[in-house]
Amino acid sequence: MLLPFSDQKSRIKLLVLLMALLIAGATVLYTNVLVQRLSEREQRQIDLYAKTQRYIINTEDTKNLPFLQEQIIEANTTIPVILTNGEYIVDTKNLGLPPHLEPADSLRRLQAVLLEMQRRHPPIVIELPGNTRNYLFYQDSQLLRQLRTYPLAALAVIASLAMMAYIAFSYSRRAEQNRVWVGLAKETAHQLGTPLSSLVGWQEYLRQSERFHDEPIVEELGKDIKRLEIITERFSNIGSVPVLKAENLYLTTRNAIAYLESRVSRKVKFTIETDLPLDTPACINVPLFDWVVENICKNAVDAMDGRGSITLRLRAVKTRRQWWRRRAPRPQVAIDITDTGKGIPKNKLENVFTPGYTTKKRGWGLGLALARRIIDNYHEGRLFVKWSEVGKGTTFRLILNQ
Ligand SMILES: Nc1ncnc2c1ncn2[C@@H]1O[C@H](COP(=O)(O)OP(=O)(O)O)[C@@H](O)[C@H]1O
Numbered sequence: 001m002l003l004p005f006s007d008q009k010s011r012i013k014l015l016v017l018l019m020a021l022l023i024a025g026a027t028v029l030y031t032n033v034l035v036q037r038l039s040e041r042e043q044r045q046i047d048l049y050a051k052t053q054r055y056i057i058n059t060e061d062t063k064n065l066p067f068l069q070e071q072i073i074e075a076n077t078t079i080p081v082i083l084t085n086g087e088y089i090v091d092t093k094n095l096g097l098p099p100h101l102e103p104a105d106s107l108r109r110l111q112a113v114l115l116e117m118q119r120r121h122p123p124i125v126i127e128l129p130g131n132t133r134n135y136l137f138y139q140d141s142q143l144l145r146q147l148r149t150y151p152l153a154a155l156a157v158i159a160s161l162a163m164m165a166y167i168a169f170s171y172s173r174r175a176e177q178n179r180v181w182v183g184l185a186k187e188t189a190h191q192l193g194t195p196l197s198s199l200v201g202w203q204e205y206l207r208q209s210e211r212f213h214d215e216p217i218v219e220e221l222g223k224d225i226k227r228l229e230i231i232t233e234r235f236s237n238i239g240s241v242p243v244l245k246a247e248n249l250y251l252t253t254r255n256a257i258a259y260l261e262s263r264v265s266r267k268v269k270f271t272i273e274t275d276l277p278l279d280t281p282a283c284i285n286v287p288l289f290d291w292v293v294e295n296i297c298k299n300a301v302d303a304m305d306g307r308g309s310i311t312l313r314l315r316a317v318k319t320r321r322q323w324w325r326r327r328a329p330r331p332q333v334a335i336d337i338t339d340t341g342k343g344i345p346k347n348k349l350e351n352v353f354t355p356g357y358t359t360k361k362r363g364w365g366l367g368l369a370l371a372r373r374i375i376d377n378y379h380e381g382r383l384f385v386k387w388s389e390v391g392k393g394t395t396f397r398l399i400l401n402q
């Protein structure tokens with residue numbers, strides 16, 4: 001079960017994405033239609049232009065010439081054309097070449113344009129008297145060329161804008177989440193502090209009283225106080241910049257397990273194996289690390305219905321150098337926590353870290369979200385599901401810096 005709001009959120013994301021694709025698709029299609037139409041119109045215009053050229057050269061009717069010259073030949077102010085007689089360039093129009101070029105330079109450019117025109121359209125042949133011919137080379141107008149590339153440019157701009165918006169949005173959302181986690185944790189630690197210190201006072205009072213000092217109740221009260229102190233310490237560590245220290249990995253892990261072992265069913269067997277020297281250090285904040293191990297192991301116990309084995313294996317990992325970092329990577333170590341429980345289906349492997357995702361009747365779905373947060377943000381390590389098979393078990397891998 002996922003709390004409904006996250007479900008809705010991913011549906012909204014999908015909807016926005018679909019809409020963006022739709023708009024993009026419509027833009028491309030519509031511009032294509034425009035390009036098509038404009039291209040046909042230019043083709044008709046250039047055909048008329050060629051016909052007029054031929055008419056002007058061949059005709060003896062001089063009365064209409066000024067009119068044709070003005071209305072058709074000079075009216076073409078958009079389509080670039082080059083008229084040649086097969087050997088020389090006779091006339092050019094709308095090429096957009098800069099004025100005052102050196103003759104050699106100008107010739108080179110003309111040749112380039114001519115080649116380009118030849119590549120696009122075959123020239124229109126204009127038959128002349130005396131068995132000679134002119135060739136009319138032409139090209140799409142600048143407007144048409146721009147229109148062809150317009151959708152690409154527009155989409156690139158829109159995509160980069162969307163990307164920027166997304167990054168800014170998720171950054172601010174993450175910052176907000178951080179404030180909520182930190183604020184809540186601080187507040188909790190603070191609120192627990194007062195009753196806790198008065199409990200410590202009561203315990204002291206009982207210890208010194210005639211009536212109660214050798215009663216088991218004092219001992220038990222002491223255990224609960226210890227437990228409350230651990231909880232307070234965890235919350236206050238989440239609520240502040242955590243202090244990481246180089247701790248002995250094996251001992252720290254063993255202590256975390258020893259504490260848990262006494263509090264879960266006897267039918268769960270814990271084992272620690274290590275491929276590393278026993279004095280291997282790792283950068284750890286002990287109260288937070290204990291919390292992570294506890295969350296993962298409690299889930300394992302739930303997944304095994306209180307019967308099975310949990311194996312923790314300390315191992316070396318190869319650290320990949322990240323290409324965007326200049327510094328050499330810090331050496332890292334891993335803890336693989338494997339249970340013999342019911343496993344996680346493949347399509348849910350990432351969901352288990354989403355806050356609110358739980359399959360339990362009385363679950364909150366915060367345990368793994370918190371664990372990942374502690375490892376990723378506070379320890380700059382990584383936490384992920386290394387392996388899981390439905391009906392066989394699951395391995396969580398926890399990577400820490402040394
Ligand atoms: N070791 C595991 N084996 C199988 N499923 C697991 C295991 N650990 C976590 N899960 C799944 O991930 C979910 C989320 O876990 P968690 O964030 O600790 O929340 P909660 O324990 O409150 O459900 C669990 O409900 C369970 O479905």
Ligand SMILES: [Mg+2]
Nearest residue numbers: 295299367368
């Ligand atoms: Mg849990």
